[in-house]
Amino acid sequence: MKFCSECANPVALTIPEGDNxxxxxxxxxxxIHYQNPKLVIGSIPVWEKEGKLQVLLCKRAIEPxxxxxxxxxxxMENNETTAAAAQRETEEEAGANIELGGLFTLLNVAQxxxxxxxxxxxxRDLEFAPGVESLDVQLFEEHExxxxxxxxxTIRLTLELFFADRVKMREGAKGYGFHSRDIVRPMRSNESG
Amino acid sequence: MKFCSECANPVALTIPEGDNxxxxxxxxxxxIHYQNPKLVIGSIPVWEKEGKLQVLLCKRAIEPxxxxxxxxxxxMENNETTAAAAQRETEEEAGANIELGGLFTLLNVAQxxxxxxxxxxxxRDLEFAPGVESLDVQLFEEHExxxxxxxxxTIRLTLELFFADRVKMREGAKGYGFHSRDIVRPMRSNESG
Numbered sequence: 495m496k497f498c499s500e501c502a503n504p505v506a507l508t509i510p511e512g513d514n515x516x517x518x519x520x521x522x523x524x525x526i527h528y529q530n531p532k533l534v535i536g537s538i539p540v541w542e543k544e545g546k547l548q549v550l551l552c553k554r555a556i557e558p559x560x561x562x563x564x565x566x567x568x569x570m571e572n573n574e575t576t577a578a579a580a581q582r583e584t585e586e587e588a589g590a591n592i593e594l595g596g597l598f599t600l601l602n603v604a605q606x607x608x609x610x611x612x613x614x615x616x617x618r619d620l621e622f623a624p625g626v627e628s629l630d631v632q633l634f635e636e637h638e639x640x641x642x643x644x645x646x647x648t649i650r651l652t653l654e655l656f657f658a659d660r661v662k663m664r665e666g667a668k669g670y671g672f673h674s675r676d677i678v679r680p681m682r683s684n685e686s687g
Numbered sequence: 688m689k690f691c692s693e694c695a696n697p698v699a700l701t702i703p704e705g706d707n708x709x710x711x712x713x714x715x716x717x718x719i720h721y722q723n724p725k726l727v728i729g730s731i732p733v734w735e736k737e738g739k740l741q742v743l744l745c746k747r748a749i750e751p752x753x754x755x756x757x758x759x760x761x762x763m764e765n766n767e768t769t770a771a772a773a774q775r776e777t778e779e780e781a782g783a784n785i786e787l788g789g790l791f792t793l794l795n796v797a798q799x800x801x802x803x804x805x806x807x808x809x810x811r812d813l814e815f816a817p818g819v820e821s822l823d824v825q826l827f828e829e830h831e832x833x834x835x836x837x838x839x840x841t842i843r844l845t846l847e848l849f850f851a852d853r854v855k856m857r858e859g860a861k862g863y864g865f866h867s868r869d870i871v872r873p874m875r876s877n878e879s880g
Contacts, residue, residue, distance in 0.1 A: 495692045496694075497694070498692070499688045500690070502695040530764065573800065575869050577867075596867070597793065597867055604768050672790070674790055
């Protein structure tokens with residue numbers, strides 16, 4: 495940020511009176527331009543039939559991490575709810591019709607100023623297809639998941655927690671849990687989320 | 688937003704190629720200025736002793752809703768986690784030392800582009816004091832809560848859900864739940880969160 499979006503004069507990084515951290519403040523009109531973390535929201539779309547469970551993944555057609563696999567997810571938009579964002583991203587990226595379940599993971603990625611949320615989801619049918627941001631959309635059983643070709647640490651962690659909960663459910667747990675974690679490993683320079 | 692924060696030329700509200708909603712786009716350098724919802728994060732600081740439970744509330748010293756009571760909460764900052772934000776806001780607004788618990792509510796306030804998160808919390812001691820954004824900080828038993836003087840719908844709903852969970856726990860529930868809700872009533876023009 496170099497210029498004020500209200501009056502076009504230069505901004506300076508200073509600590510406003512009564513504040514305790516540097517903000518971009520307009521040198522002319524004094525508008526303070528706050529910068530805050532963004533929400534990235536997605537779903538874990540599942541197809542379960544005759545004892546076989548598959549998860550829907552999308553192969554990214556955009557940077558960062560072009561060609562790597564991801565759960566459908568993206569930035570939350572103004573004027574929508576977190577659940578609506580999960581539903582929209584799943585429709586846009588995977589062309590999938592889902593019934594959304596509960597919130598499954600909340601993952602802090604503080605070093606890139608993001609919070610990722612993933613919702614449980616059931617596919618209503620098999621009529622999915624790649625959207626403009628996906629090269630491919632495929633169903634994977636647990637042993638087929640391309641663990642070494644996943645786009646982001648939050649995708650890997652959400653899938654790991656998902657299959658761990660499935661084990662607990664086979665051992666008697668009533669349902670999926672809700673999991674909150676912080677991603678602390680440095681991300682690669684070509685990763686944004 | 689009127690001007691590009693990168694080059695100071697005017698922005699126009701248009702739908703970028705490959706997108707499906709209007710964004711502020713620079714008429715000169717073509718930078719797209721996305722606007723996304725913000726996270727407001729707080730805690731429910733509780734003091735529990737000899738069967739008596741009290742919740743810590745802050746009386747707001749700032750607009751919007753000057754003079755109304757709130758749980759300590761505020762905008763999440765870059766470079767921090769959601770839990771760190773809850774801890775920081777509780778320290779800043781109530782001067783309180785807390786042990787943070789699990790996430791209790793996730794509340795969508797789509798009409799003002801906000802998502803509110805409230806964490807469970809236990810006061811470590813009674814050494815709290817109003818910060819610069821608070822006129823007063825007080826402990827309230829359930830029957831003392833100033834329900835008609837609460838600052839925001841998300842505060843009321845979080846407190847209602849909290850005391851409802853306490854009832855369930857007296858009836859045998861193992862602990863607090865996690866609650867996700869959408870706030871749909873129109874907010875007053877002087878409310879921002």
